[in-house]
Amino acid sequence: MISNRVTGQTQIAEAKRNLAASSSRMGELQQRATDRLKITKPSDDPAATATAMKIRGELRANTQYSRNIDNGNAWLTAADSALTRTTDLLGRVRDLTIQGATGTMTGPGREAIAMELDGLKNELLAAANTQYLGRSIFAGNSDAGAAFAADFTFTGAPGSTVERRIGGSETVRVDGDGSAVFGSGADSAFAMVASIAADMRSGAITGARVGDVDTFMAKAIGGQSDIGARQARLLRAEGTNMDNAVALENQRTSVEDLDLADIAMDLSVQDVNYQAALQVTSKVLGKSLMDFIS
Numbered sequence: 132m133i134s135n136r137v138t139g140q141t142q143i144a145e146a147k148r149n150l151a152a153s154s155s156r157m158g159e160l161q162q163r164a165t166d167r168l169k170i171t172k173p174s175d176d177p178a179a180t181a182t183a184m185k186i187r188g189e190l191r192a193n194t195q196y197s198r199n200i201d202n203g204n205a206w207l208t209a210a211d212s213a214l215t216r217t218t219d220l221l222g223r224v225r226d227l228t229i230q231g232a233t234g235t236m237t238g239p240g241r242e243a244i245a246m247e248l249d250g251l252k253n254e255l256l257a258a259a260n261t262q263y264l265g266r267s268i269f270a271g272n273s274d275a276g277a278a279f280a281a282d283f284t285f286t287g288a289p290g291s292t293v294e295r296r297i298g299g300s301e302t303v304r305v306d307g308d309g310s311a312v313f314g315s316g317a318d319s320a321f322a323m324v325a326s327i328a329a330d331m332r333s334g335a336i337t338g339a340r341v342g343d344v345d346t347f348m349a350k351a352i353g354g355q356s357d358i359g360a361r362q363a364r365l366l367r368a369e370g371t372n373m374d375n376a377v378a379l380e381n382q383r384t385s386v387e388d389l390d391l392a393d394i395a396m397d398l399s400v401q402d403v404n405y406q407a408a409l410q411v412t413s414k415v416l417g418k419s420l421m422d423f424i425s
Contacts, residue, residue: 179386186383193375196297200369203295206305207362210268213261214307214355217320218348220255224248224324225344231331232338241331248328256283256321259313266293269309278309283322285315297368303361312354313347320347 173180227244230236236244260277261268270278270287278287293306313320323343330337 183383183386186379186386190376190379190383192299193372193379196368197372197376199295200297200365200372203297203303203305203365204362206263206268206293206295207358207365209261209263210305210307211355211358211362213258213268214312214351214358216258217255217312217351218355220251220258221320221344221348221351224251224255224327225341225348227251228327228337228340228344231327232336232341238334241334245328245331248324248331252321252324252328255313255324259309259321267309269307269312271306271309279313279315279319279321283316283319285310285313285319297365298371301368303364303368305361307354307358312350323347 227248231241231244256279259269259279267273267275267278267287271289271291272293273286273288273291275286278285280286287309289310292304294302295305296302314322316322323340327337327340327344330340
């Protein structure tokens with residue numbers, strides 16, 4: 132009788148272990164079905180966990196590239212608008228310069244043109260000092276409040292650029308080259324317009340200055356062309372970035388996310404196992420009780 136009791140206790144312990152294991156597995160599957168995740172902790176699948184971490188890192192980098200592309204587009208759009216304004220202003224300067232070349236204008240007429248040129252000079256300086264989010268778009272990586280001082284001196288950082296990383300190994304310049312487009316000091320577009328205004332007031336013939344205006348117009352148009360090419364690069368990068376985001380998300384889901392059909396099948400199978408474990412435990416407990424009574 133003692134032997135039967137020992138054997139019965141062993142069977143009960145084994146049945147309980149099997150039942151607990153089956154219950155634990157059922158609970159784990161139910162939790163995965165709720166979370167819809169294949170991996171709830173690294174020990175579930177160390178290799179898949181490492182792969183998932185790598186993919187998530189690439190997704191974060193891709194998201195940052197997307198933000199950089201948006202920021203770069205904003206910078207270049209601001210620069211393009213400023214150069215469009217610059218071209219328009221210089222076009223008006225050119226028209227007024229030609230008017231002053233006739234030699235038949237009266238003093239008041241020439242003064243009126245000179246005053247308009249003064250206004251155009253100030254507007255041109257404002258365009259050159261255009262900012263985006265508090266940063267001058269024509270001053271390179273300088274933190275100066277303006278790219279050009281009141282005396283027309285370039286205050287930016289010569290030769291420096293503002294770059295945005297748009298891919299693992301690709302960057303794009305997003306600022307405009309202020310000194311290349313507008314010049315500096317006495318050789319600047321602003322000084323040129325001021326000089327033409329002075330010629331108007333002095334009665335000098337301004338026809339010879341048209342070529343000077345055309346030179347700066349060509350620089351502004353060239354700057355716009357360069358910015359347009361960089362905007363095209365950002366547009367291509369944006370498309371590539373979106374494709375990468377979709378591909379990486381698909382990779383992530385294949386590693387981390389559960390297939391609902393698979394988890395439903397696993398739950399069904401585990402439910403059968405759990406019910407079987409319950410029946411076995413019930414029989415073992417019933418048999419043990421009868422052995423004790425006998």
